Amino acid sequence: MRLLPALAAAFLSITTASTAIAQCGGSFNSFVSGLKQEARAKGYDKSTVNAFFANVRQDPATIKADRSQGVFQRPFLDFSQRLISQNRINVGRKKAQQYASTFDRIERQYGMSRGVLLAFWAFETDYGAFQGDFNTLNSLVTLSHDCRRPELFRPQVFAALELYKRGNFIPTKTTGAWAGEIGMVQMLPADIIENGVDGDGDGKVSLKTSPQDALMSGGKMLSHLGWRAGEPWLQEVTVPANLDWSKSGLDTTLPAKQWAKMGVKPREGQLANLPASLLLPQGRKGPAFLAYPNFNVYFEWNQSFVYVTTAAYFATRLEGAARYDAGNADPGLSGAQMKQLQTKLKARGHDVGKVDGILGKLTRRAVQAEQQRLGLPADAWPTQQLLNAL
Known part of the structure; x- marks a missing residue:
């Protein structure tokens, strides 16, 4: 479900040797020939390149999925209630116990509590149950050929080639989400190269079959994206009716103490001694949250406001927070x-x-x-x- 995932820096730039190569569009076969030429310019030998691209095909289902993301049009209350069920909460808490030692290790190394990764694990693949059946290489090349967002996906083709060279990618068999993400927490090839961790100690990074590998890798990636160790990310609050609403939103950040002076109060616990933004996903009459600095890291995982807010909120629920006060928000727009x-x-x-x-x-x-x-x-x-x- 990631829209604009983080890309490893090593694979973001396109070499100057490929400037004459079509970056998107045109004949698909000619486009693949251009990818091969670029791969050779990057130093990959001819036999490796030919074997990697031998069976690549354009995938219309990938384009259809890319154009069919209407779910993100739903408002926060609708979206969150569709994604968060009591069963998902119960399963998440069982997974937290089952992999407690892995989550303890993540907390020690990367400073994030278990709810954060549990929420991603739940939303991305329903705790590993549905990882996607799109051929990853076909999807990545198809999206690179498509001219909507080629700059995001073209580098991932070469990251997949690097994984193939290392023996960690099978062009005809590696599958995942329609946008090229692989494994239980859905990581792109470049992210796997940059942040893949052998969490279970078997000498391999297996994000599709090893929860320990997937969770440790996800934790490392969030850490590299700027997660601040030991700090909260989102906290539900109540707001006074006479608040200056223009101060709400992610563009305004104030010390939590200042929010408190303005009448903003936590529904549970205490406000953190951190800068925060007041988040009103459905306006002043709906749920209200203080978003702390770690909340911004979520946007490095996914650019959808409603997904990010729901994932951050679900993480708090998995760690025991009460269900939000839905309030009585004014009707939104279709x-x-x-x-x-x-x-x-x-x-x-x-x-x-x-x-x-x-x-x-x-x-x-x-x-x-x-x-x-x-x-x-x-x-x-x-x-x-x-x-x-x-």
Whole structure:
């Protein structure tokens, strides 16, 4: 379910020797020939390159999956209630006990508590049960050939080639998610090269079959992405009705003590002595959270605001937090209305990214700015009232 996963730096750049090679589009066979030429320019021998690409095929199902991500249009309450069930919580807590020694090791080495990785494990593959059956090489080459996001996927083709050279990738048999992620916590080839860990001590990094390897590798990757050891990531809070809503959102960070002076209170426990942003995923009448610095690391794993918020919240639930107070949020917009809103926001000069009906960070920022301009509560939650006013 990762949209824009982190890429290992060693595989991000395309060599100057390949500048004449088509970076996307055109004949698929010619495109593959260009990949082969680039691989040879990177120093891989001809027999390895030919064997690696021998059976590669364009996969229409991959493109269909890439274009069918409407689930991310759902608002936080709907999305989170679809992904989080009592059964997933129960299984997660059993897994925490079953692999307690692995989670203890992750906490010692990387400083993150078990709920964080358990939540990813649950959402990405339902604790390893559904890892995807797309041929990984076909998906990566197909997405590299497609001109929507080739800069993300082309480097992963060569990372997969490196794994193949090392004996850790079988072009005809390695499978995973439609976007090329492999294993129980869904890591891309470059991430595996950079962060793969032999967690069970058998001398191999087996992210598809070894929970210890997958969890340790995921922990290492989050650590490299900037996870701050021993710190929280998200905490549910209550907010006063007279709060200055323009201060909500990820663009404003204040010391937790300052939020407390403004009337923000934790539903459980104490506020951390850390900078934090006030997150209102469905506006001032819905659930409210303080997002601490570690919350930003989630966006290095996945760029979807609703996925990130749900994963971070689920991690707290797995560690014993109460179910959120859903509140009584104002009705949101349909997917078509969201696209209409994004079009209007773009016409007013706001950068909302792609007009896709998804309430992401850029759209939230634009909504909040327009709410302020129009004298509406600036909580970044788009409503019919805002759409009408625009």
